[in-house]
Amino acid sequence: MAGLAGYNRPDRERETRETICDVHRDMYQILKQHDPEDESVKELMVKLEQAFKMAKSMNAKLTQYKHDYDVDFFNKEKMNWDWDELKGD
Numbered sequence: 001m002a003g004l005a006g007y008n009r010p011d012r013e014r015e016t017r018e019t020i021c022d023v024h025r026d027m028y029q030i031l032k033q034h035d036p037e038d039e040s041v042k043e044l045m046v047k048l049e050q051a052f053k054m055a056k057s058m059n060a061k062l063t064q065y066k067h068d069y070d071v072d073f074f075n076k077e078k079m080n081w082d083w084d085e086l087k088g089d
Helices: 011-016 020-032 039-068 071-080 083-087
Strands: none
Touching: 020 039
16 A cells, blocks of 8 residues: 555644545554454455545545536536435335
8 A cells, every 4th residue: 555654644633634545544554553464454454455545536536526527517427326326225
């Protein structure tokens, strides 16, 4: 996971705001303190890496939407949504 090794945020930074990536970094630092051969730690590291990649992808997509945003674009996108899936039915 790029950019995580040895990174510890100051407490003052944690008090002001946290992003999803900050939380992932904190989780990584906690897991790194445990036995890397433990199956639970291995499994959590894989899931954490997936979540970190998903968050980076989501950030890129939201940034794209922010720059490309207009009402017509949003309405066209909204028509393509699977509303049943979003509602959880």
